[in-house]
Amino acid sequence: MRERSNLEQATTDLASAPDAAEALRLGGLTAMTTGDYPGELAATLFCHGCPWRCPYCHNAHLLDAGQAPALDWAEAREFLARRQGLLDAVVFSGGEPTAQAALPAAMAEARALGFKIGLHTGGPFPRRLTRILPLVDWIGLDIKALPADYPLITGVPGSGEQAWESLQLVLDSGVDLEVRTTLMPGFDHPEYLAPLMQQLADAGVARYVLQQCRPHSLLDPELRARLPLAIDLPQNIPFAHFSLRQD
Ligand code: SF4
Numbered sequence: 001m002r003e004r005s006n007l008e009q010a011t012t013d014l015a016s017a018p019d020a021a022e023a024l025r026l027g028g029l030t031a032m033t034t035g036d037y038p039g040e041l042a043a044t045l046f047c048h049g050c051p052w053r054c055p056y057c058h059n060a061h062l063l064d065a066g067q068a069p070a071l072d073w074a075e076a077r078e079f080l081a082r083r084q085g086l087l088d089a090v091v092f093s094g095g096e097p098t099a100q101a102a103l104p105a106a107m108a109e110a111r112a113l114g115f116k117i118g119l120h121t122g123g124p125f126p127r128r129l130t131r132i133l134p135l136v137d138w139i140g141l142d143i144k145a146l147p148a149d150y151p152l153i154t155g156v157p158g159s160g161e162q163a164w165e166s167l168q169l170v171l172d173s174g175v176d177l178e179v180r181t182t183l184m185p186g187f188d189h190p191e192y193l194a195p196l197m198q199q200l201a202d203a204g205v206a207r208y209v210l211q212q213c214r215p216h217s218l219l220d221p222e223l224r225a226r227l228p229l230a231i232d233l234p235q236n237i238p239f240a241h242f243s244l245r246q247d
Contacts, residue, residue: 021105025049025069026076027062027095032087037118037138038178042089045076047103050096051124052154054144055220056182056213062095063219073106080113089137091118098125098132107135123166124159130169138176143167145187146196153184164203171204180209180245183229194234201238208237211245 017023030036030044049065050057057063080090090110097103098121107117116137123129123141143163144153150160170177179200187193193210200208215227231244 019101019105021073021077021102021109023102024073024076024100024106025065025067025102026071026073027059028070029076029079031079031083033091036091036093036120036140037089037116040088040116040118040138041086042091042118043080043083043087044091044093045071047092047094047097047100049099050094050122051099052096052122052156052159053219054153054155054182054184055218055223056184057219058214058217059095060217060219065099073102073109076106077109077113080110080115084114087115089116089118091120093120096122096124098123098128103128104132104135107132111135121166122154123163123170124156126162126165126169129166133169133173133175136175138178139170140178140180141167141170143179143181143196143200144184145181146199149187153187167200167203167205177205178207178209179205180211182211182213183231184213185223185226185229188229188231190232190234194236197234197238206239207241208239209243209245212247214247 025048027046027048029046033042033044036042036044046062048062048067048069050063092103092107097119111117117135118138119136120140144150147160147164150163151157212228215224218224
């Protein structure tokens, strides 16, 4: 059998490095959507893994970071190469895309193909986000609650501080930002939403979306009996752009 050259070996080692694009683990893709990146026709890639466990998560099948990928990066990149000139953007969603060390390399390759880059994140890894921000054109950032209340939703101590630090990093970077809050029983009344919205507006958030839990595929199936939540908004909405997402 022919011995492998040093170059072949080095290429294989690079491809198997956890931060190589080829290491990105995907659960699937949406080939074309206008709903994941405002104003752009996009393909959405769904990344495996998330450190949090929100009861309303509707992508529970993506949360396990160790499962076998349904799609590998080579297939996704080939798909994107065939869509050059037909799509505007690629959105990295999840799960939590920033959980994977391979994300920046995959984003850089998608950007090199000519696509704008969108990111859906909950912001659990502020330091990684700092590295990713120069590669991103638009971010949809979930802010789930006031910082102290996060563990009641994510199940993870300190998660609120991480998410709000990520918010500040995105605001400081100037990357286009939409902040979303998913309504959660107990955190859905105007007396809770008013100070949450005000704290976001004070931080500099201009574009904000309040969204209903989607009733299908919930991580906590018992939540379904309490949906849909009645939406009772605060009197003052302190954002230049506000919308309610009910789908
Ligand atoms: S809703 Fe988002 S942050 Fe929460 S468990 Fe699902 S993917 Fe993770």
